[in-house]
Amino acid sequence: MRPALAIGVVELRRFFRDRSNIFFVFIFPLLLVLVIGLQFGENSSQGRVAVAGDGSALRTAVVDELEADDVTVTFDDADDVREQLARGRSDVGLFVSDRAARAFDEGENVRIEIVTAAQSGSQATVQDVRAAVRAVGVEQSQVTALTTAGLDEEAAQDALARARETIQPPEVSVSNVDELAQEFSGVGQFDVGAAQQTLLFVFLISLAGSATLIQARREGVVARTLAAPVSAAQVIAGQVLGRFVIAMLQGGYIMAASSLLFGVAWGNIALALLILSMFCVVAAAAAMVIGSVMDNDSAASGVGVGTGLVLAGLGGSMLPLELFPDGMRTIADFTPHAWGYEAFAEIQRHGAGLVDILPSIGVLAAMAAVLLALGSWLLRRSLARAL
Amino acid sequence: MSADTVPDESTRVPDAGDDVLVVRSLVRRFGGITAVDDVSFRIGQGETYGLLGPNGAGKTTTISMVAGLIRADSGATLVNGREMGPDRVDVKHHIGLVPQNLAIYPDLTGRENLRYFGRLQRLGREALDRRVDEVLELIGLTDRAGDLTKEYSGGMKRRLNIGIGLLHQPRLLILDEPTVGVDPQSRHAILESVEALSVEGMAVLYTTHYMEEAERLCDRIGIIDEGRIQAEGSRDELVRLTGGVDHIRLNGSGDIDVAADALRELPEVEQVDADRRTLYLTVRDAPTAVARIVTSATRAGLSLTDVEITRPDLESVFLHLTGKALRD
Numbered sequence: 001m002r003p004a005l006a007i008g009v010v011e012l013r014r015f016f017r018d019r020s021n022i023f024f025v026f027i028f029p030l031l032l033v034l035v036i037g038l039q040f041g042e043n044s045s046q047g048r049v050a051v052a053g054d055g056s057a058l059r060t061a062v063v064d065e066l067e068a069d070d071v072t073v074t075f076d077d078a079d080d081v082r083e084q085l086a087r088g089r090s091d092v093g094l095f096v097s098d099r100a101a102r103a104f105d106e107g108e109n110v111r112i113e114i115v116t117a118a119q120s121g122s123q124a125t126v127q128d129v130r131a132a133v134r135a136v137g138v139e140q141s142q143v144t145a146l147t148t149a150g151l152d153e154e155a156a157q158d159a160l161a162r163a164r165e166t167i168q169p170p171e172v173s174v175s176n177v178d179e180l181a182q183e184f185s186g187v188g189q190f191d192v193g194a195a196q197q198t199l200l201f202v203f204l205i206s207l208a209g210s211a212t213l214i215q216a217r218r219e220g221v222v223a224r225t226l227a228a229p230v231s232a233a234q235v236i237a238g239q240v241l242g243r244f245v246i247a248m249l250q251g252g253y254i255m256a257a258s259s260l261l262f263g264v265a266w267g268n269i270a271l272a273l274l275i276l277s278m279f280c281v282v283a284a285a286a287a288m289v290i291g292s293v294m295d296n297d298s299a300a301s302g303v304g305v306g307t308g309l310v311l312a313g314l315g316g317s318m319l320p321l322e323l324f325p326d327g328m329r330t331i332a333d334f335t336p337h338a339w340g341y342e343a344f345a346e347i348q349r350h351g352a353g354l355v356d357i358l359p360s361i362g363v364l365a366a367m368a369a370v371l372l373a374l375g376s377w378l379l380r381r382s383l384a385r386a387l
Numbered sequence: 388m389s390a391d392t393v394p395d396e397s398t399r400v401p402d403a404g405d406d407v408l409v410v411r412s413l414v415r416r417f418g419g420i421t422a423v424d425d426v427s428f429r430i431g432q433g434e435t436y437g438l439l440g441p442n443g444a445g446k447t448t449t450i451s452m453v454a455g456l457i458r459a460d461s462g463a464t465l466v467n468g469r470e471m472g473p474d475r476v477d478v479k480h481h482i483g484l485v486p487q488n489l490a491i492y493p494d495l496t497g498r499e500n501l502r503y504f505g506r507l508q509r510l511g512r513e514a515l516d517r518r519v520d521e522v523l524e525l526i527g528l529t530d531r532a533g534d535l536t537k538e539y540s541g542g543m544k545r546r547l548n549i550g551i552g553l554l555h556q557p558r559l560l561i562l563d564e565p566t567v568g569v570d571p572q573s574r575h576a577i578l579e580s581v582e583a584l585s586v587e588g589m590a591v592l593y594t595t596h597y598m599e600e601a602e603r604l605c606d607r608i609g610i611i612d613e614g615r616i617q618a619e620g621s622r623d624e625l626v627r628l629t630g631g632v633d634h635i636r637l638n639g640s641g642d643i644d645v646a647a648d649a650l651r652e653l654p655e656v657e658q659v660d661a662d663r664r665t666l667y668l669t670v671r672d673a674p675t676a677v678a679r680i681v682t683s684a685t686r687a688g689l690s691l692t693d694v695e696i697t698r699p700d701l702e703s704v705f706l707h708l709t710g711k712a713l714r715d
Binding site: 002006014017219220223224226229232 | 455
């Protein structure tokens, strides 16, 4: 075992000595998780509203209502608000004039100007703004009614507050019967992207690393290794171990960093690591196959990256599997990525246990066994070729 | 043994029990080509044995079998009396291989390369630390031990390549053309290192196609061509295979034919050929005979302008045995 460990450790050392890996291993995956999360994440902001107008009770009340609905609110002067709308940086502009603020203070009818941006999502935000303004108006009219009846304003607001505590408002439950919406319901903004990028990069890094095996063979290092008291089986075990550890580090890093930076929920962490480790064995074995079949390290890097990207695309690491048409979904099942994706989805979204993900783990284990056997056989042949 | 073997007490092969390496009738074929054909030789402790032959002669294939990298189709290799083969992990510890390629990791430092291969040789932590420092000192790379080897010069890489082979103090060191592509200064340093090894008692198998290296380093030489050992022995033994005669060329003016007749009378001279201005002599022990030859030629009226002595070397031996030059 010691020679295999030494071979594995040296492979790891060589991997990290290549500085170009620092960007691709540590920075690039997180950038993609961020971008995908911002673009497609379910928990992204419900809308962006730019508010113009001086501070007033009216402005404060409306903004409080909007923020309670997860709407992002920014403040600016009227011209800048219009520019933001024109450039699509805000969905809705809310212009709270001094006159409206005074009318609100005096319990009179209030008119607030709302301007929407051109983008499609703006209409939903307009509805949020309308609802917020309506809620503020209702509360203000209630206060006005009470003060008209003889209560001073403070007592009126106090009475309304007590009434809100006493009377439970009707609860509105909205059920979305769309399967896709149900699948992603409650999923964190970055959760899906993080799982996808973990699978994509683990496989990509492993396959791209197959070139180092070719270099070692070509430079005679493998032959020299075999001249030492080391069996061919130990050489193979060391090569697999090195690639497995690199893959695990890559995957573990993305999981840990995405959890810390973006709050990604990975579900049961032991199961998540089980999925990752099984996927890493598949990736390491696949790297061995490419590194053994090919003799040109530059070509192997290209083939590795290309294969990694194609498999990632087919296996749901670029577009969620749930969006695939049936035919493509069937094809996806031939990739390890799809099984890794499914398993991650089960524990991330549905709180699944070991039994629930066993089918995915089983398929990944079978793929790993086949690729390991093939990779070992091919590596033995390539070692003989190298001698 | 299939090759010409010249018995000589001074370089007699030690008893089989003392041999570090015994190679018996190795044969290896690749498809229809027989790369190594019935090769046998043995190396005793502290002995340096050279396999001298041109590229493609079968040297590397032979040492690949000796090092247990490939399996022989037939024949046997004994290292320290134990049979060697690709699966004999227990025997491989006794050999150190210095391959012709620079078998080092360019993206590791010199020290890291040594430590890696030392671990493969299962050296313990303390032994590994000690041996790495000793080898770095030996190959003169202590100051550059922390640099990546891709930043080394060709000579430094060659020295490291050899150092890795020495790390675990093997009983048999196999060097496969270790000076190919090396500058003269580094080459000299490498040859000095190899000379020192036999003094320390290490058995050395040295393959080369440089005649000068084989002459300088090797106690015994096996001349290999087309997969077969054509002859084996010490340098002097091999040279005697050519007949043991030297050649002297005399250039000058005067009556060449008269001078030729005079020289034919000398007992040391076996043959004299002449053209318009040059005499070609075949003689025994040229350094001793040359004074009498020059005197005789001058007395015969030849005014000499140039005298050249050519003694037979391994190149001559190779030519004699194979009918072609060593570097063909």
